[in-house]
Amino acid sequence: EIVLTQSPATLSLSPGEGATLSCRASQSVSSYLAWYQQKPGQAPRLLIYDASNRATDIPARFSGSGSGTDFTLTISSLEPEDFAVYYCQQRANWPLTFGGGTKVEIK
């Protein structure tokens, strides 16, 4: 099973600041990695797929990069609605696995 480790666990930032979230895989997943956003009481929302492709209707302030074992989700300038938990997920191997999440909270 591929283990995805996300860091940091919590990121405390102010609106307007940039955010950098990390996801590290226990073995190479090539570019087969996605990022999701989840707000309290809601289902997750797909943000980025195949490491760097924005999903439909996702704002340009969200970008993804990386390949192999190291991946980054960057939010260029945080909007109030961006404070949430973010998960990475790999599809390179069964079972599909998620990272433990990074909470982006208001400082």
Add this chain to the structure above:
Amino acid sequence: EVQLVESGGGLVQPGGSLRLSCAASEFTFRNYRMDWVRQAPGKGLEWVSYITSGDDNIIHYADSVEGRFTISRDNAKNLLYLQMNSLRDEDTAVYYCAREATRGYHYFDSWGQGALVTVSS
């Protein structure tokens, strides 16, 4: 707009059974691969099971549910199912029905609102 609506959740004793359903609408259900993903209270996301589109019935399970859970679908009724047997305390979670994206297989571009399953005596 794509709609996925789960039902069938509830309280069940350890060792019991429950069947979840997911009603799909506003898209051609038979053309899409589907999954179940769960989230224990206050915890992260855990993929549970996958079923392919069409009639070839390729299925995968997480090790944690293999042999106890069964995924199936009825393309004529636009329904996805998860039969859960021999339930354990650690199966307590919100269970989401999720549609896989067409641009990237095994990513989830649409989710239901979730069904809460509580396993407790």
